[in-house]
Amino acid sequence: MMEEEAFDVAVSFCHVSKSFKGFGGQVFHALNDVSFDVGKGEFCILAGRNGSGKSLLMSIAGGLVRPDSGNVAFPCENDSRNATGKSIGMVFQNVRESILGDTALDDVLLSLGIRDRKMRNPKEIAMSLLEDAGLKGKENRPSHALSSGEGRRLLAASVLALGRDVIFFDEPYSNLDYPGVREMNRMIARLKDEGRTIVLITHELEKCLGLADKLFVLDNGVLVYSGNPEGALGSLNKWGIREPEVAAKGIKSLVWL
Amino acid sequence: MKDAFFSYSKGKGFAYSVPTFLKVVLYFALSAVMFSLRLEFVALSIAFIIAAYSVSGIGVCRLLADLKQAVACFVMILWSDVISIFIRGKRICDVGMADFNVLLMLRTVALISLASFLFRSTGFYDMWKLSDDIERIIFGKKKSGIGAVSGVFVMFVSFIPQTFRIWRTLETSYLSRGGRRGIRMVMTLMPMLIRNSMIAADMTSDSLASRR
Ligand SMILES: Nc1ncnc2c1ncn2[C@@H]1O[C@H](COP(=O)(O)OP(=O)(O)OP(=O)(O)O)[C@@H](O)[C@H]1O
Ligand SMILES: [Mg+2]
Numbered sequence: 001m002m003e004e005e006a007f008d009v010a011v012s013f014c015h016v017s018k019s020f021k022g023f024g025g026q027v028f029h030a031l032n033d034v035s036f037d038v039g040k041g042e043f044c045i046l047a048g049r050n051g052s053g054k055s056l057l058m059s060i061a062g063g064l065v066r067p068d069s070g071n072v073a074f075p076c077e078n079d080s081r082n083a084t085g086k087s088i089g090m091v092f093q094n095v096r097e098s099i100l101g102d103t104a105l106d107d108v109l110l111s112l113g114i115r116d117r118k119m120r121n122p123k124e125i126a127m128s129l130l131e132d133a134g135l136k137g138k139e140n141r142p143s144h145a146l147s148s149g150e151g152r153r154l155l156a157a158s159v160l161a162l163g164r165d166v167i168f169f170d171e172p173y174s175n176l177d178y179p180g181v182r183e184m185n186r187m188i189a190r191l192k193d194e195g196r197t198i199v200l201i202t203h204e205l206e207k208c209l210g211l212a213d214k215l216f217v218l219d220n221g222v223l224v225y226s227g228n229p230e231g232a233l234g235s236l237n238k239w240g241i242r243e244p245e246v247a248a249k250g251i252k253s254l255v256w257l
Numbered sequence: 258m259k260d261a262f263f264s265y266s267k268g269k270g271f272a273y274s275v276p277t278f279l280k281v282v283l284y285f286a287l288s289a290v291m292f293s294l295r296l297e298f299v300a301l302s303i304a305f306i307i308a309a310y311s312v313s314g315i316g317v318c319r320l321l322a323d324l325k326q327a328v329a330c331f332v333m334i335l336w337s338d339v340i341s342i343f344i345r346g347k348r349i350c351d352v353g354m355a356d357f358n359v360l361l362m363l364r365t366v367a368l369i370s371l372a373s374f375l376f377r378s379t380g381f382y383d384m385w386k387l388s389d390d391i392e393r394i395i396f397g398k399k400k401s402g403i404g405a406v407s408g409v410f411v412m413f414v415s416f417i418p419q420t421f422r423i424w425r426t427l428e429t430s431y432l433s434r435g436g437r438r439g440i441r442m443v444m445t446l447m448p449m450l451i452r453n454s455m456i457a458a459d460m461t462s463d464s465l466a467s468r469r
Contacts, residue, residue, distance in 0.1 A: 064463050090467045097460035100415070100468075102265040106382035113386065114403055114468050142266050144422060162468055 008040040008076055010166050010197040011088070015070035016060060018053075018221075030056055031221045033070070038166075040076055043188070043198045043211055045229070048218035049240025054201045055093055057218070058168045061199075062090050074166070089164035093171045093201075095151040096144070104130060104146065104154050105139040111161035126161065132190075133157040134183045148175035156187060166197040173204050181207055181256045189257070205236070206244040210255030217241070262323050262421040263376040270314010272378035277387040284375045291367045299363045306370045315377045323373040329443075330365045334358055376418055384414045403469045412462055419461065420454045427453065 018031040031053045038044050048054050059065040061072050074087055092098040101107030108126040112119055119125070130139050133153040138146070146154060152175055159167060172184050189211060191198055200208060209215070209229050217225035217232060219239045225232050230251055236243045244254050267273075272280075291299060310320050338348050338358060348357075388407035396404065427446045436442055 059463070062467050064466060088467075092460070092464060092467075094460050097419075097457045098464035100385075100411075100461065100464060101382050102380035103267055106380055110382050110385060111468055113382075113389070117389075140267050142264070144264070158468075 007042075009037045010040040010042070010074065010076050011038040011061060011199070012073045012075060013037070013057070013061070013070070014073060016057070016067045016072065017069045018056060018060065018065070018067050029221050031060075031067070031218075034218070034221070034223045035070075036216055036223060036226045038197060038199060038214070040165075040197055041192075041195045042213045043192045044200070044214040044216060045205070045208060045212045046199055046201045046216045046218065047203050047205060047236075047239075047241050049203065052218040052240070053221040054218055055170050058090060058170055058199070058201060061168065062088055076165075087164055087166060089159040089162050089167040091152075091156050091159045091167070091169045091172060093174070095148060095155050095175075098155055099143045099146075099151060099158070101143055101158075103140050104135055104143055104150075107143055107154060107158045108161050111158045115162050129157045129161055130154075132160075132187060134180070149177060149180045152176060153180065153183065156184065160187075160191070164196075166199070167191065168199045168201065170201045172200065173202060173207055178256065185211065185255060185257050203241050205241060206254055207256045208254070209244060210252045262326060262425075263373060263418045264422065265377060265380045265418070267380075268314055268316075268378070270312075272313035272315050272374065275378075277379055277383045278391075280375050280379055281384075281387065284371055287371055288368055291364050291371075296360045296363065299360065299367055303363060303367050303370065306367065306374065310370065310374060313374065313378065315374070319377050320370060320373050323377075324366060324369055327362070327365050327369050331362055334361050334365075372417070381411060381415050385411045403465065408462075408465060408469075412458065412465065415461060416454070416458055419457055420450070423453050423457060424450055 013034055013036050016031055016034045017029070019027050019029045021027055034053075034057065046054050046057070056065065060067050099107050101110050105123075105126055108129055109122055112122040112126060127136075127139065130136060133156055135150060135153060135157065138150065143151070143154065152172065156169070156172065169184075169188070172188075173181050176184060185208060188198060188200065188208075192211070200212075202208060212229050215225065215227065215229040215232050216223060217236075217239050224239055225235070233243070233246060233251075246254065287302075291302065294302065307317070307320070311317050335358065341348055385403075385407060388410040389404065392404040392407045396406075424446070427449055428442070431442055431446060432438070436445075
């Protein structure tokens with residue numbers, strides 16, 4: 001809780017900027033000098049309105065997009081390979097194209113195979129991951145026939161199979177029904193208990209703010225808030241985020257579990 | 258959702274138990290052979306492929322569904338001939354005895370049947386494992402991660418079924434907005450197909466890269 005407490009930084013965004021040129025030639029600043037640190041084992045929420053640059057920031061952290069200036073560091077990793085972002089797992093917003101296996105089981109097996117070729121009984125591990133994701137009995141369905149919510153949970157299971165320490169979830173609640181959101185939140189809470197670092201990208205704060213250690217808000221590519229979740233209450237509306245109703249039970253009750 | 262063309266689904270039968278390596282080698286070898294065979298032999302090969310398909314466990318209805326794709330190719334082949342006659346006053350290719358168009362069509366049928374056999378019975382995961390093993394044998398051992406060669410290979414392999422899935426989505430969307438099937442539909446959707454498959458391939462490759 002205390003700010004002064006020395007903490008290990010898991011991901012450090014340092015003056016990250018990125019702009020794009022439109023067809024007309026005008027330059028659009030998608031990210032503007034964004035700097036913040038995510039502590040090891042922390043659960044952070046990255047919020048902001050549509051088009052504020054959240055997914056882009058994740059892609060930059062994952063090494064998929066190169067920033068124009070600034071960089072992302074992973075100070076906890078001693079393996080230099082990880083500096084390219086390979087130490088993070090990403091649950092993408094686009095589910096359909098991010099699923100690689102032809103069946104749910106194959107998709108998880110693929111991740112396990114990439115992680116360690118000589119893994120013993122990968123099938124058992126895959127089945128338990130699928131069960132955690134609420135996909136028991138659906139392991140042999142063609143993956144393109146899964147519903148969007150099921151697909152999202154499958155993608156989460158496949159990313160967890162990679163065993164990464166830092167995991168980004170990009171809009172994990174879209175297309176999820178109430179039980180689906182709860183399942184996702186339980187999965188996330190479990191990861192937090194295991195000591196993994198989580199960055200959750202969303203604008204649906206009422207579903208998860210109670211779990212969060214930190215909140216970061218982007219608006220028009222600028223980091224407008226960084227700190228504990230309580231501090232942002234009251235200003236969220238102007239950044240395009242629905243102000244959650246904090247009842248007498250307090251901010252910790254803001255979670256669908 | 259209906260089965261997309263050339264899409265894999267789990268099944269039992271001999272097609273699924275043939276090692277992936279053998280299937281891939283046969284696919285490329287036989288496809289190449291089709292281009293050197295004479296008309297009668299291509300026809301004979303098609304009969305063989307269909308016979309093999311019918312005992313493969315994949316189901317001939319899937320082959321027939323995939324072969325519907327050939328119709329578009331036939332139209333294109335005939336169309337180019339019509340244009341050629343119109344412009345040059347003669348057909349694209351006048352090679353005496355064997356009708357070039359028939360040969361071309363039979364080859365198309367043969368190639369589609371071979372592709373259907375491979376893609377219907379072999380999943381992305383099988384392909385990845387195969388290419389990964391090959392890469393490991395050639396370039397030495399690595400305990401984890403995706404190699405560059407196998408990465409590109411699986412992307413290539415997944416591109417074809419993905420493109421057909423995208424086509425189906427576009428077509429459904431077009432028809433649901435009141436569009437009709439026909440040349441106009443194809444002309445409208447083709448650029449979108451190209452664009453969307455490029456975008457999809459990009460996202461798939463991101464997903465693959467992020468799992469390395
Ligand atoms: N390759 C690109 N070329 C041009 N503009 C891009 C590109 N990638 C992202 N952008 C722009 O950058 C901005 C941020 O995009 P991003 O996908 O990060 O938004 P987001 O915050 O994730 O929004 P959402 O909540 O809708 O997912 C958008 O305005 C988008 O149009
Ligand atoms: Mg986004």
